[in-house]
Amino acid sequence: MTRRRVRTRARLLDAAFTVFAAKGFGRVSIEEVCEAAGFSRGAFYSNFATLDELFFALYRERAELIAEQVADALALDGPGLDVPAAVARVTEVLLLDVDWLLVKTDFLVHAARRPAVAQALLDHRARLRGAIADRLTRAAGRTALPAVLGGADGAAHAVVAAYDGVTTQLLLERDVDAARAWLGHLLTALLTDGSTTPHES
Template identity: 45%
Template sequence: MPKGTTKRRPQTLARLLDAALEVFAESGFGAARIEDVCRRAGYTRGAFYSNFSSKEELFFALFDAHAERELERIGRLAAATQDHDLSVARIAALLAHIGPDERTWFLVTTEFTLYAIRNPEAAARLAEHDAKLREEAAGLLAGLLARVGLRPRGDLTEFLRVVIALREGALGQSYVEPGALEPGALAEKFLPLLVASVTEPL
């Protein structure tokens, strides 16, 4: 775990995270070396180990930062949307949105998921981070549904498993067939139907 704080630590962390994202996307989590991340960031191994205990911990820092940005994006856009402009289709579009840098994150998280499937301890830790993200997203989604006069018929965290499966499965197809399926298009098309099927009027 990071030890102590300095004025330069936030900058060091940011550079290490940016470098890790690039190296993990290029080489895959398994093949990427801590030395590669340090070299890309312009730091020594000492700088790495003063902030992270392992390559796995570095990935989870990336995971949490990405999750926080996504939740903030949805919350910010939702807050900027007037109630009369909010609809099931609009909610679905917020959930389906694919940013310009999503391909890089897709490569990183897919590689790590395969690594975690082969490593039970990493899988357990990934499951914890996934569960935390689903819980926070469920609260956000519940608020959006209430604004359009709907409530969930069941557990929203379970529904979000389906949303994530649709997003990630569709993204894989989009990146394999970029000319046939635009990223986010499949989720945006079918998510309104899914949202309607698991909600009812207040």
């Protein structure tokens, strides 16, 4: 991909994000994205076949950012895992952007009625859970997880479910600080038995 095409693609993605956030994913046309980016339809079709494909490019960017944020925050404790400290790091850096949540929620509804699109979205969400589960698995010998979660995979599902719940509330309340605080409380409660002392095997 040439530098010019990279810049064109980036401008289309930025413009699409702005238009999707303002109007809703299902209410935006390719022409509107092109107009916002300052390009022709030809520029769009040289980079994306459909608006779904463009959205998945947006989703990949943010899913990868979130996965990196979580993995980096969980990687600082060595072989063990100080859960309260790691949760504090995760909630401090985690992407909580209302515009992105609006776009993602619109697309979730769109995908729910289209099985092939839904599966692609599920695959992207699985990547985030995998990053969390991998770190929890590597810490399992030194850090106890509540048995009710069923191991690292179950814990990863719980973490993502907590994130989904808090971000849904954030859409309504628009209070990012409160969302971060609630997410911290939920994750600490989910991943510990009430103790802040790492478990020694």
